[in-house]
Amino acid sequence: MNGLSVSELCCLFCCPPCPSRIAAKLAFLPPEPTYALLPDLEATTPSSSGTSLRGRTPETSMRWKLHLTERAEFQYSQRELDSTEVFLTRSNRGNRIGCMYIRCAPSARFTVLFSHGNAVDLGQMSSFYIGLGTRINCNIFSYDYSGYGVSTGKPSEKNLYSDIDAAWQALRTRYGISPENIILYGQSIGTVPTVDLASRYECAAVVLHSPLTSGMRVAFPDTRKTYCFDAFPNIEKVSKISSPVLIIHGTEDEVIDFSHGLALFERCPKAVEPLWVEGAGHNDIELYSQYLERLRKFISQDLVSQRA
Template sequence: MNGLSLSELCCLFCCPPCPSRIAAKLAFLPPEPTYTFLPDPEAGPAASGGGWKLHLTERAEFQYSQRELDMTEVFLTRSSRGNRVGCMYIRCAPNSRFTVLFSHGNAVDLGQMSSFYIGLGTRINCNIFSYDYSGYGVSTGKPSEKNLYADIDAAWHALRTRYGISPENIILYGQSIGTVPTVDLASRYECAAVVLHSPLTSGMRVAFPDTKKTYCFDAFPNIEKVSKITSPVLIIHGTEDEVIDFSHGLALFERCPKAVEPLWVEGAGHNDIELYSQYLERLRRFIGQELAVQHG
């Protein structure tokens, strides 16, 4: 998510505020795709959802070693709204108990996120499963709030059926706009845990910080859904976030009955929390100790 310009704010004021319009203006900036899926005859028929290999363009700014390619599996699934959804499964820690279902931020796709996923999964000892939203990367359709929810549903079901991973071993992780599908799914399904990284309370509250209540036309109403989450929730937010104000993380923490000790990163902005040492330390403690005790 990027800050709104004056003209975009004027548009929000002048246009009837319907959810799709707010969503489009606040959230969706699909990059020029940084990867493609190429048919892989060695991996079985592509028609059955398998049989693809990842090809990164130079725009991905990261090229794989063979070892990393071998860790990564890509395939296509279909959402309930008829869109093709590109998925990526990275075996960072083959013997790990947990798989992280990661919903990434705005203006990036799987090609750009893959190197981060490999580094993160290796450091927190988890496998990483991710997907691209409709209109991002190889996923078809247009980005919209309804498609976000259908996209994560398709990813969740693919992770469960294709890899046989049960909900108690899945950690839902959302970053920025990715907290929207994450909160929606977590409010409907129980899982091992939820991580909300630089989350937003709702679309209107990002555009108009003085908004105190949720209107029927608001988009992305995380603040109304977070209280329905039955899994432990770790909220991470930078105190100097210039895109989604720190107050959003605080408000969600207060509304979330299952919240664990949050991580407020002093001085961090919207896109640099991962550079602070306490980020990995808190995730490791949450996953390696707090969840381990809870799950016995």
């Protein structure tokens, strides 16, 4: 019976958990915000890119300044501050979503739409984004999920999908970036909205970093099928992705077992050569040299050969 205990089976079939309860139990740990957005009273235009204000509210057309607290563990230099833009947009579920766009490489062909992992927000991720974008020659766009950072609302599976839709639309309309120049990157819980969006829209490429197959399979590792009440069913959506997919997973991942990455790789028809990082856990893959090496090769070689 899929290796589940009698009590677990009784729980599933007598009182199956709803997706929101699975999601809340497994995933969402928003930290105390590590940043704030302060109105820039000296400028009210949204961007130096010259994009139109049509369809914007006063909130979304206002310029904002990024204020990092000590908990962010990183403070910007003026140069980095000048290359970073923060703003608010609205999701179709009515939540205000905090967004960050970093021009790491002015001549970059690609922009990475990054969906971060759990228990962090944009303030904590900003230094990583700057380093990553500079090293892989890409600009970075990221956002906070509902209930994280300055984003309003509460974390939920439905809000995750709505949040990334809002980020996708903001990236496309505010900066005029076309889908063929957008790389969707999801880390851990961030692979959930990434897979969902990639299954609905074609883009340049997709990176799944320490991905999960589904909520039930994390909670009950012997689960072999996707139940109707399962949350985060990446395993059922990944086959619909039409863009090249790079999957990265540590072989000693203590949070989301390595088997999840393998299962998604086997199910994904557009997967390229994966990166299995021997000995890496859930939160230290970036410390291994092959991480940046594989990303650079994926962007500079794999994507070129896929388009040929």
